[in-house]
Amino acid sequence: MSRRPVNPSRRLADGGSISFVSSIKAKSQNSPLLSIGLVIVGAILLIGFIYSSSGGSSGDIKDVSKLEGGVSCTSEVLHALPILKKAYGDSMRKVLHVGPDSCLLVPSLLEEDTEVWGIEPYELDDVSAKCKGLIRRGIVRVADIKFPLPYRAKSFSHVIVSDALDYLSPRYLNKTLPELVRVSTEGVVIFSGYPGQQRARGGEVSKFGRPAKLRSASWWIRFFVQTGLEENETAGKKFAQASAKKAYKPACQVFHLKSYP
Template sequence: MSRRPVNPARRFADGGSIPFVGSVQSKTRSSRLLSIGLLVVGAILLIGYLHSGSDGSIREKKALSKTEGGSSCTLEVLRALPVLKKAYGDSMNKVLHVAPDTCSVVSKLLKEEDTQAWGVEPYDLDDADVNCKSLVRKGIVRVADIKFPLPYRAKSFSLVIVSDALDYLSPRYLNKTLPELVRVSADGVIIFSGYPGQQRAKVAELSKFGRPAKLRSSSWWIKYFVQTKLEENEAAAKKFEQASTKRSYRPACQVFHLK
């Protein structure tokens, strides 16, 4: 707000005030305005800094937009990475992640020391950011229909992590996809799956995912693993549980460890 400058001489003539006092009052007002201005500028700079620093977390949380109710197992993988590294050790050096919004997980893994990472995005990347498009351009992330054979040789990766993607597959396609994930892994497959009733695909996205998420119970998955002759990695599961306890980590999704 603009102020009309005060004329000390006029105030002295009208009211008998001392010019020096008027000058001090004017400087005091100017100092207050300057202080307020500096506070406003500082607040704007702080907000800008926090906004720019949150770009990574925004990318990580993009998976939330994939589901209704704010639950994402891909986001859960990001939370679980320190625990997974503790449980799997050297097997986390060469990882394939398969999931919607895999770019967020791959980007995080690539920042880790001595870690190589690749990703498979099962659906179109219509809303991919610059970072994700760069990963696709370099061939680090591929867009591929996981109902068909994966474009990798057997045991190309030490570990395969899959999140959210299997929840959209019927048993018919699970019978094709899960063996493929096992084929390209040397040390094991980790599945992050939602709990029953936890999340559903938005109606507008059914054309993209093909069907609503079919979230199964742990007993359903265990029975399915037995039927398809997939063996649980008990040693890794125990290490994961121990590391979770030490870090006070409680998974928001079901986690299965397969050999």
């Protein structure tokens, strides 16, 4: 997939700028306070623009779940990370996240004892400086997950996928899920929306060109069996126990799959 970073300068209107500036200048001669006010407002807008272009703060990922009151399973990964650590222990050494907003999620998941990599499954139109840096260093890749992943077998201890599989038809799921399992050694964790669940606006229609198909737990379990994938019941039980102890109730469905032997 190609990336088309948006040039912020295109958003600036150039029509009628001379007459506007002239009128402001004329008024400013009569009112020094107006000139001072315009300078302050301009400085604030400039600082805000520079800050947003640099990638913003670590709290940006939290905003994903607030859009239109919808639910983002990608932001849910952050909430579930301590529970996943309890379920999988020290085996979570090298993690691949597959899903939108990997550029925001990967830096938030980084820890001293854990490597985190990411795949953005959709074409990126507006890329922050921070995201460009991650892509340039190969930490985050833009790749169509309907095709083989650009990694060797067993490249990661765990693969976490969110807000991506819900948009795939069974035809492509038959190829994508085995690929996620192929590149893992300790398992795959799937975050999927509940049937009838309201999604964040950004996820209602993905760049796959279709709305999310939110499936029931029974549908997923049947699909795992049909595809020859085995659920990791041990990890699932540990995740449920840790969730109960922390009073954590996932906003998305969470499935645990075993890696290939």
